[in-house]
Amino acid sequence: MLEKYVARDGEWLLLDAEQLSADPEFSKRASAGSIKECPQAGSHPHLVRQWLLASCLFPGKWINRLFSVGGIQWRGERIGLLAFQAVDIAKDKLYREAAGAAQLPSASVPDVLYEDDYCLVLNKPAGMPVHPSHEGQEGTLDHAACIHQLRQRDPLPVRHIHRLDDDTSGPVLYAKCDLAQLILDEAMREKRIDREYVAAVQGKLKRAKGIVDAPIGKDRHHGARRRVTPSGDAALTRYEVKAELADASIVALRLETGRTHQIRVHMSHLGHPLLGDALYGGPQKPLKHQALHGERLSFPHPLSGKPTMVEAPWPKWLRDLLGDRRF
Incomplete structure (x- = not known):
């Protein structure tokens, strides 16, 4: 249901709360629970946060974290959530190491098996570690994920959700934002992956x-x-x-x-x-x-x-x- 009423706009995830509130499925949930009336455009972010928490559309931990950094704002008539904040490459070790390699034509990235704004799945070849195991190690799948994002000009905080042994090949799932990581980490703990x-x-x-x-x-x-x-x-x-x-x-x-x-x-x-x-x-x-x-x-x-x-x-x-x- 939710995916019909959100869209990415740069760093922001825009939610059409008015259209969502008119959805029969959401209306049924609202009438059965404690969801308050849809906030009006321009209303205080605190009221928006309360509505988002009551509606259980997103993890409460994530909503509260966004609110604490001013990441809940009105973007015109839609609620803006700061979901796709770019990494500061100078402060992120993986991205710093990947930045030089991204400029080299010889730096190949394994096949992308699936990708959208939230997830990335790379086909790890045998012999490539998923993540660095010692200081200065490069050429890992984590580096490849960063190189891919840099070449897309979209340096999001890609983080692997599970691992494969170095010599095992196959798909590895990455979250491309904190929201996806929170949800997928929980799915992993609950054995739904x-x-x-x-x-x-x-x-x-x-x-x-x-x-x-x-x-x-x-x-x-x-x-x-x-x-x-x-x-x-x-x-x-x-x-x-x-x-x-x-x-x-x-x-x-x-x-x-x-x-x-x-x-x-x-x-x-x-x-x-x-x-x-x-x-x-x-x-x-x-x-x-x-x-x-x-x-x-x-x-x-x-x-x-x-x-x-x-x-x-x-x-x-x-x-x-x-x-x-x-x-």
Whole structure:
């Protein structure tokens, strides 16, 4: 409903409160709750804030934050919300590092799988970290997102909502403004963001589909590795065999939790480590990196709440393994 009555104008999100109030769905909500009469153009921002909070159109934390910095104003006949404030590049470390690279033709950005004013989904290639892990590290997906925004001349505060391991490819969701980040972070906590993967694992599984329900914790003998342990955090992975090769299987996987290295740990726990995954016992041929790809990402859109699904095309290693087979 809300998406029909808002529009971006530079840094401002403009809300046509009068038209929204006439919407039958909103009127029904207003009559059933404590929503006050629609504020008149020019009325005090405090009254506008009260109406916005009562209507529950946006997170209350965000509305109060905007009000505290003068970010609720009348823009003609519409309510203006300072939702798309540009980053001060001189003060933002990622943008400072990305600014030089953005001028270079050789600085490529991974494929954009989805984009609007609120969200950006990039197709992360294997071998590219999502974010810097040490001082001075550049060339991450976060840097690529900033380069993309700079080239669009729209330096918004892009922030990743979830991560992928360095050697895993697939879609990564970014919020492009504080409003989207608040809503998507909550959706992530409530497990309303769904991620589906495809992997090549060693050997042939005994069952065509199943569930791995095994807690995961740190391996005290290896700083980078995780392991199944009764004292670990709850972790649940659903899997289904999609194709069998000579000495490997192609498996579709869905995470019910999001533990570090979850798929890699669980498949190794079953005795079928990922091809190329040396850390968890996977064979190093024919791949030199773990054979894991994020195939599909689903999330509720931060403005409309409508389900949004993004698919990432299969990488070359997967196409090569499968040949003419598809699923």
